[in-house]
Amino acid sequence: METGEQPEHTIESPNRPFPLSAKQELREAAETVTYEEPSSPGEPWLAHVDELPDDDVLDRFELSVVREPVEVWESDSDERVAIYPEKVTADGYEMGFSPEEAKEKVREQDRFSPVDVGDT
Structure with missing residues (x-):
């Protein structure tokens, strides 16, 4: 990875917008957090982060990490x-x-x- 390049991870909240407490937990875990609303009904809400939160945060808010296929x-x-x-x-x-x-x-x-x- 090149110097200054930040890994990006995508986290989805499949059933609802990210709760305020989940947003706070993501801000504590990552330096950079951006949110993306669904483009159509039924699609998940997304957060793009440079660092993943602990698994217990993901579990507590029913969030999942979106992984790309190899x-x-x-x-x-x-x-x-x-x-x-x-x-x-x-x-x-x-x-x-x-x-x-x-x-x-x-x-x-x-x-x-x-x-x-x-x-x-």
Whole structure:
């Protein structure tokens, strides 16, 4: 990471705006906090922070950290497989494969093409 570059994490509050006490906890944990309202009904409220709060803060306010997939693959029938560090989803539904198994399986099948695949 370059000097001066700050990691950014996204936290979501899926059911409601961030409570004032949650905002206070986020300000105490991070130097930089910005909020993003949902662009349409049903989408979560988001906070972008440079440091994550403790897990107990996330649990207490029912917040979750949004993680980006490590790899995204698409089949010739438009099935989308997203491989995260801790899980694998196909069209938004969690699958029973480990990320390592999923990486191996999609690479072996000709019907899958990489959409967003890192250097790993």
